[in-house]
Amino acid sequence: MEEQRRLFGTNGIRGVVNKDMTAKFALEIGQSIGTIFNNGRILLGRDGRSSGMFLSSAVASGLMAAGCSVYDVNMIPTPGLQYVTKTWRFDGGVVITASHNPPEYNGIKVMDADGIEISSEKEIKIEETYYERRWNIAEWESIGKMNVKTGAIQDYKDAIKRHVDQEKIEKAKLKVVIDPANSVGALVSPSLLSELGCKVYTVNANIDGSFPGRNPEPRLENLDALCEAVRASRSNLGIAYDGDADRAIFVDEAGHPHWGDKSFGIVEKFFLHENPGEKVVTPVSSSQMIEEIAERYDGEVVWTKVGSTIVSRKMLEVSAKLGGEENGGIFYGPHLAVRDGAMTSALIVEIVAKTRKKFSRLVKELPTYYIHKDKVTCPNQVKQKVLERLLEETREHRVETVDGVKIWFPDKSWILIRPSGTEPIYRLYSEAKTRSKTMNLISKYKSTLKQLVKNTL
Ligand code: MG
Numbered sequence: 265m266e267e268q269r270r271l272f273g274t275n276g277i278r279g280v281v282n283k284d285m286t287a288k289f290a291l292e293i294g295q296s297i298g299t300i301f302n303n304g305r306i307l308l309g310r311d312g313r314s315s316g317m318f319l320s321s322a323v324a325s326g327l328m329a330a331g332c333s334v335y336d337v338n339m340i341p342t343p344g345l346q347y348v349t350k351t352w353r354f355d356g357g358v359v360i361t362a363s364h365n366p367p368e369y370n371g372i373k374v375m376d377a378d379g380i381e382i383s384s385e386k387e388i389k390i391e392e393t394y395y396e397r398r399w400n401i402a403e404w405e406s407i408g409k410m411n412v413k414t415g416a417i418q419d420y421k422d423a424i425k426r427h428v429d430q431e432k433i434e435k436a437k438l439k440v441v442i443d444p445a446n447s448v449g450a451l452v453s454p455s456l457l458s459e460l461g462c463k464v465y466t467v468n469a470n471i472d473g474s475f476p477g478r479n480p481e482p483r484l485e486n487l488d489a490l491c492e493a494v495r496a497s498r499s500n501l502g503i504a505y506d507g508d509a510d511r512a513i514f515v516d517e518a519g520h521p522h523w524g525d526k527s528f529g530i531v532e533k534f535f536l537h538e539n540p541g542e543k544v545v546t547p548v549s550s551s552q553m554i555e556e557i558a559e560r561y562d563g564e565v566v567w568t569k570v571g572s573t574i575v576s577r578k579m580l581e582v583s584a585k586l587g588g589e590e591n592g593g594i595f596y597g598p599h600l601a602v603r604d605g606a607m608t609s610a611l612i613v614e615i616v617a618k619t620r621k622k623f624s625r626l627v628k629e630l631p632t633y634y635i636h637k638d639k640v641t642c643p644n645q646v647k648q649k650v651l652e653r654l655l656e657e658t659r660e661h662r663v664e665t666v667d668g669v670k671i672w673f674p675d676k677s678w679i680l681i682r683p684s685g686t687e688p689i690y691r692l693y694s695e696a697k698t699r700s701k702t703m704n705l706i707s708k709y710k711s712t713l714k715q716l717v718k719n720t721l
Contacts, residue, residue, distance in 0.1 A: 271394070272387040273686065274571050276373035278362050281315040285370050287322045294326020296393040297358065297374055298408070299400040300386060303331040304355030307413065309338065309345040311361040311508045312447040314473030315370045320360045323372060327358070328408035330400040335413040339471065341448045341509035342373060343604035344420040350379035350600060351419065364481035364506040367474050379600050380580075381573040421456045424607050427599050428614040434461030436617035439499035441465045441515075443490040445480045446472040449505035452606045462613060467493050480507035482592065484521045487513070495519040500616060501623055505605045510572075511592040512605040514612060516624035524592030525551045527612060529630045531594055534615050535586050536561035543584035545575050548670045548680055549693050550590050556631045556676075569667035570682070576601045634699045638706050639689045640713045646720045647683040650690070653716050654681060679705045681713060690717075 271277045277293065279285040298306070306327055310316035316339070324334045335354070337345060342359050349357035357375035365371070374382045374390070382390075393399050402408070440462045444450040450469045458464045467489050468477030478486045482504040494502040494515050502515030515521045532544055532554060540562040546554050547570040558565045568578045572595075575587045579601040587595035593603030596611060616623060642650055654669055664670040668682025668690075677696030684691055690713055694705040 271391050272384070275363060275381065275573070276361075276371050278365060278369055278371035280368050281319070281370050285315070285319060287318065290319045290322035290372070291326040291329075292394055292399070293372060293390070294323035294358075295330045295399040296326070296390045297323075297356075298327040298330025298332040299393050299398070300389050301327075301332055301356045303406070303408075305333045305335065307345060307349050307352070307354045307357040308334050308336045309340040309357070309359050309416070311342070311359070312339055312450075312471040312473050313360075313362065313367065313370050313507070316360050316473065319370055319372070323358060323360065324410060328410065329402060331402035331406050331408055333408045333411065335411045337413045337416040339448050339451060340416055340420075341452055341605065343510050343600070343602055343606065344417060344452060346375050346379040346602045347420045347423060347600050348416045349375050349377065351423070353377070356382075359508065361508040363508045363510070366479065378580075380576045380602055383573075383577070417451055421452060421459070421606070423599060424456060424610050425460065427596065427607070428460070428610045429618065430460055433614055433617045436620070437461070437463070438501065438613060438617060439463045439465070439497060440613065441467065441490060441493045441497060441499050441502045442469065443467045443478070443487065443493075443502065443504040444469055444509065445482070445505060445507060446470060446475050446477050447480060447505070447507045447509065449509035449605060452509065453503065453505070453609055456606055457609065457613060460610065460613065465493060465497050465499065475507075482506050482511065482513040484513070484523060487515060487521045491515050491519040491521060501613065503609050503612075506592075509605040510603045512594070512608045513592045514623060516627065517622050518624055520624065522623075522627055523590065525553065525590040525635075526627050526630060527592065527608065528588035528590065528594055529553050529557055530615060530626045531608070531611050532563070532586060532588065533557050533561060533630070536563040539585065542586065543582055545578045545582065545584045545587040545595070547571070547575065547589060548664055548667050548682075550588070551635060552633050552676055552678060552695050553631045554588070567664055567666055567670075572603050575603075633695050633697060634702045635693065635695045636702045636706050638692045638710060639684075640692065640710055640717065642683070642688060642690045642713075642717045643721070644688050646717065647690070649720045650713070650716050651683065653720065654713070657712070675701075677701055677705060679709050681709060
């Protein structure tokens with residue numbers, strides 16, 4: 265009897281190829297997904313991983329066995345598949361990707377007809393179908409068909425171009441270096457930016473599922489080759505993507521990389537400047553800078569739990585046009601309320617072109633905060649109790665409890681203490697105008713939390 269653990273994490277199912285992600289598993293998950301999509305038409309795509317074809321064939325087979333028709337678009341960034349799933353009016357979409365994980369991993373992301381990853385209710389239905397082996401087994405004459413679908417990337421690029429001022433970008437004659445981590449970002453962004461009138465250089469732009477150039481997670485310390493190429497080519501900007509190109513990280517004209525909270529702040533500032541009064545959706549772990557910009561430019565921040573799908577769904581619920589995460593995920597609603605590396609790149613290029621400012625200057629003009637993260641061990645079974653006790657102790661402060669507890673102090677510094685969804689730990693995030701204040705908050709609440717865990721056990 266298989267243990268009925270959750271299969272879907274924050275962004276789909278992930279695992280090591282041929283250990284967790286076997287052909288049999290992919291086939292049966294495909295058949296379970298196909299059962300929930302009930303004879304629907306499903307778009308299928310994948311990132312550049314070596315195991316992509318192997319897993320996508322198995323998932324396709326399972327979908328067809330359940331009676332769904334499969335339309336294969338081949339390699340594509342996740343947000344590209346999301347865009348065409350919605351605009352081509354498919355019933356759903358599946359992307360074979362493990363996003364930023366190392367090469368031995370792969371995964372399965374499932375999209376609904378609106379292009380956003382399926383809700384957790386639907387994920388649980390798929391898991392139940394899988395564990396109880398209650399999947400559809402179509403009669404021979406109603407087994408789904410396999411189709412090849414072309415034109416997805418072109419439609420996706422054309423849509424992005426319509427959201428930015430092409431004339432202004434072309435006039436600015438920007439030079440940009442792109443680093444797609446040897447994955448699917450290479451299929452979209454170099455030609456997109458060059459069609460927008462930029463002079464484009466690339467590093468790590470040949471698709472190679474072993475990721476020979478760098479780790480597919482665009483962390484600042486992984487971007488040396490890109491930073492060097494920006495300096496050597498005297499470019500205005502460098503852009504790095506993760507493995508499925510839904511996140512983008514930017515390097516300034518001096519070759520310094522900046523974390524995603526900065527690019528989000530820049531996009532937010534210009535978006536609110538042009539669209540005052542709009543809402544901006546972001547998880548509670550995001551920088552206070554986002555709220556300060558919103559106050560200054562007459563916007564409103566809507567805080568959510570951590571998770572990109574939660575941000576997407578909240579944007580639709582409150583009719584917000586902009587969302588963002590500190591990890592480089594920016595959601596531009598007029599295109600599609602999902603995080604999208606190519607759309608983000610076009611927006612940043614447009615801002616640099618319109619303002620005629622260097623990227624480093626745009627970063628410098630943002631409000632400054634210092635952020636620090638830490639963790640405290642806490643067994644899963646006492647997490648809830650610890651949280652309740654913590655809340656009792658914080659009654660005199662302004663708090664937000666959408667995900668763990670976020671406590672604001674009068675000087676705008678804050679600390680967020682949230683239970684991890686996957687590990688037996690509490691995560692602590694703190695932010696303040698000075699580094700010492702940030703560190704003090706962390707050490708104070710770390711000891712409070714340790715004491716609470718000890719007393720609760
Ligand atoms: Mg990703």
